Amino acid sequence: MSKTAEKQGSTAKPVTSRIANKVWREVSRPVRQLSRRIHGEEVAQTQPAASTYQQPEFDPKIATIEPEAIPFIQRLVRESRQYSGPIIEIGTLLGVTTTHMALAKAPEQKIITVDLYCWNPWGVTPAIHEAHTTQMLHYLVQTGHVDRVRMDKDEFFAKYRGPAPAMVFLDAMHDYENTKLDIEWAQRVGAKIISGHDYCDLHPGVIQIVDELGGPRELGGSVWVL
């Protein structure tokens, strides 16, 4: 036997053996597929169940107005229909209250909602926060019912040259000084209805300034109106 033949003989399988292997592969294919599926299921079962993961809570209703405040704010919006000028919301978050107000406004009324995306209760980045709000308000913005303004509220106040607002809803910062500044701006530009959120024990500064200005004319949940 030549060296080449020896070498070939040591690695190449006889023809009968190769045919037998092929037949075995074909015959055993369904069994192997089943085995893979079972193995896959076993692998999946070794992963922790979704419920055992520590999911960060993403409830879009956190930090928005309480359910009992929704009919109240919608009543204020309906009251504002008699005035010209926009409805201005300071502090959009995701736009949840914006959408509640949009449902009650007159078709020709515009809502301007202002946010700097500097705070949210879910710990997401400002970019993610703004992306979600953009999506939430997409229809209302595209149809001209809402103007979404990304700006610090004090800059917005300084730049605002529009008509006297029919209504303002103040819901960005809830300390005494900021709520006072927000109300003073609303009074300066002649807002017809001045309202805001969080007249509650958690925000004593809001209670203090609203009380100093005569107290809430009415409360709906923790939504106040002067």
Ligand SMILES: C[S@@+](CC[C@H](N)C(=O)[O-])C[C@H]1O[C@@H](n2cnc3c(N)ncnc32)[C@H](O)[C@@H]1O
């Ligand atoms: C309580 S959330 C607003 C909730 C919203 N009005 C609702 O009812 O669904 C407060 C929002 O105010 C924004 N904000 C806080 N300080 C601000 C500032 N100086 N200028 C603009 N937006 C501000 C935050 O980014 C946050 O989205």
